[in-house]
Amino acid sequence: MSTEQPVAAAAPSQIEEEGQPLSDEPTYRSILRATSIVGGGSLITILVGLARAKGVALLIGPAGLGIIGLLTSVMTTATTVLGLGLASSSVRSVAAAVGDPAALGAIRRALWRSNVLLGLVGLAALSLLSVPIARYVFGSGARAADVAWVSVGVLAALVAGAQMALLQGLRRTGDLARASVTGAVVAAAAGLTLLAIFRSDGIRWFVISTPVATMGAAFWFTRSLRPVRGAAAPPGAAVWSQWRAMISLGWVLMVAGVAGGVVDLFVRSVLARHLGVDAAGQYQAASAISIQYLGLILGAMAADYYPRLAQVADRPEAFRAAVNEQLEVAVLLAGPLLLAVLGLAPWVLTALYSSDFRAGDDLLRGLVVADVLKMATWTIGFALLARGRSAAFLALELTGQAVFAGATHLLVPRVGLVGVGAAFCLYLVWSVAIGWGGVRPWHGVSMHRRPAFYLAALLGAAILTAGASQVSDGASAAVGLALSALAASFAIHRFREMDAMPSVAGRLSRLLSMVRRPPRPE
Template sequence: MENNKESYKQIFKSTTIVGGSQIINIAIGIIRNKVIAILLGPAGVGVSGIFQTIIDLVRNGTGLGINFSGVKNVAENNTDPHRVAKTILILRRWEFGTGLVGMIVIIVLCKFFSNYSFGSDAYTFSIAIMSVTLLITAVSAGQLAILQGLRRIGEMAKANLLGSVLGTVISLPLFWWLGISGVVPSMILTALGALTISWLYARRVITEPVQLSLSQTFTEGLGMAKLGFFIVVNGFVATASLYLIRILIRSHLGLDSVGYFQAVWTISTMYINILLNSMLADYFPRLSVIKDDKIASNKLINEQLEMTLLVGTPMLLLMIAFSSLAISILYSSSFHVAISVLKWQMMASFFTFISWTMGVLYLSKNKGWYAIIAETIRQAVYISFIFAGWRYFGFNVLGIGFLAGNLACLFFVIYSTKRLNAFSFSFINVKSIFFLGGSVLATLSSSLYLNGIFQYFTNGFLILLTFIFCLYRLDKILDIRTWFKTRYKSFRRIQ
């Protein structure tokens, strides 16, 4: 039991370190999004969202997932100074090369992206200039991957945080000065700021000198690219789907509606990424090391899943209950038409917690095809639901379809992890999934179908009950009360 507690504590420690910096990033993002919403309006948010989707689409297609597979390789070779030095050099060179390829692709296709995304070639030059962010962010991602692979989680968190601060300081004056025309300069300067900060931290990593020719770099980096290929296809499927959905919204309802969708998508993914990225920082390297031990890896997956549900679910309930307030704070009241979509997406995020935690197993075991199939199922169901349900559900189909896609993906992940690793949920996780999932569903139903005092009372009761359950379980696995008693006694002695 003591070993179990130490494992939970390690999960919680890495989560709080990265999560703390992510929360500050969110606070910074709130300010940035608020300013963008006020200065640029829904159409400006829509333009910014489409630009970012183009960048993500090409990055996923050309980046080969090197930063993700690099984390795994650095973590596995961490005990051998020569091999880790070699891996880091290969990672840096491949990141630069893939970033350069991505930049060239956007330049070549800039007119196509402008015509297809906006219905004219008016944004051709802007998209071409924006391409440089691909090269910059690729190099920056490689440097953060080195820190993560070496499990220097605190430094990685600081680099992310300071990069976000610097990017905000740079971008806000540009939006005030240039309006929508400031979107591209802001993206470029923000990427440069993040690159500078990540370089300052990555340069502290001292490795022994190694000599590698370009041909050796290419040959020995193919292992990273092989695993990265699955990440590329997986990310490409997701990003292409998102790009198609935004184009569908623009063609049906115009750029303002793209802005509404961009707003709720940013809020939902922003919150989810806080938690999942915080946990991934330490979880993926740990799982990669024990991937061949089914009992140990399944135990770690269950521990990680329990922590994810206990930490994440209360926040889902708060986001569903206060979605109107969240949109008003993050954007403006003009975005309220998308409130119901946000609620459905937060419900879907509960199932993302489960499938994501289990799905990391695919990449740790170099079985990336499973991840591709899972993501393809998610996006195929999502898009099919939008096409089939638009006339019945209207704009809300964007949230309902997302829920349907996440459920379909989860069923596949449960089946495939059982077949691949003989995985099964622990008894406590089965109870947690039913109880916490029921709480999320009940809060969603209350928020959609009740009004006034009845809604506030029901949501308040559900949130309180869920917080009590989660705190009770966290105390069981982390000894929270003992920690507070120790700190209280220390404080009394000082007094």
């Protein structure tokens, strides 16, 4: 069907089929249902991504991976700027409009037209500015052609974002996971094939393969959303009204995203200038592992937690319960994996990349320790967005990114690569202190004792495991694996107390049909 046709509201039965009740109080069971769907899809995507990264490491080494990271940062920053935060803000609008077909149709049309137009602007802008951008990022204009080709990825990413936002807002977690998995598999196959054929000349094709493949998968899985029979296209005034509502929050998300992208690019540039492009490759490898494994949990937050909060934002008790239940489940699920990665850091880098990347093991440990605190910052960040507290959210993001950039600038020239890990820890300590200490009294969200205790215990275990690496890598592995097993046992015990384990088992069985063909529109 046409991508601009209005869509019918997802019926309650459709949503409940995905395990996401719309009107009930948030429960551990429903949280774990969403986590098992999105987390299962993320696990497959991560495994594909790790195989993809392994192929890159073997084909072009740390320097090539560093170039990929820099080009990806350019593409991500441009996508964030041009997207105006519409993909994220529209999730809140779609979730609030469930049950109103006219509003959903207007939101979809506004989102589609805006993202296509903004993508075309990006295509032209990056092509025209490719030489100065390449000089700033790489120190010369030799990669200007690669920067110009990255503009195609920006257009594809914006179009894909519009479709994925629709699935997320409707809480179609199954289709959202299937689209992500399909895009990752296609991107890995196409990207590595092109890289194997063209080697370093294929880097540009490798970088844009992910957004292009994701765009195709997103279109495929939004085909199942049925148009309203006989419904007229939404009037221009309704589309404009929806666009203004989305942009009122979207610009805040855009500014925060741009700040994150600019700081990420700044960190990579600092590493490349002071330590060489190999150090940028080491950072790319370590940060990718940190992002990917925690994405199993935070991906579920982004896919279900945000629209869930938007639907109970005006119910204080339900809102506080949702925040704390999500944080508790996140800590319990992430703990065993986090401690295992922390203990096995050198072997993880070698297995997923190559022995050339083992020099980044201390950096990886620093990033993983900080990841304990990242769960708390993500939880409060989504809470602020769901409540529409855009100013508080923006202040939290900008001050945190400023701490990260400043600490990196000061520490890297003095202590080398490990300085980035220390800077990241300082950034998240600051964010937790401001988010839960400063923002909480203003917006009525407090951390309950149980998740606070679990978070503190996990942080202590992570620090103990990282500290054991000063004795030997073997000692760190023994401590990390022992604590990981203990955390896993406790998590299973706690989930059984919640009476949530059956829902996880049932949802995991559905992963076998993760990439099934969606039903055709009637």
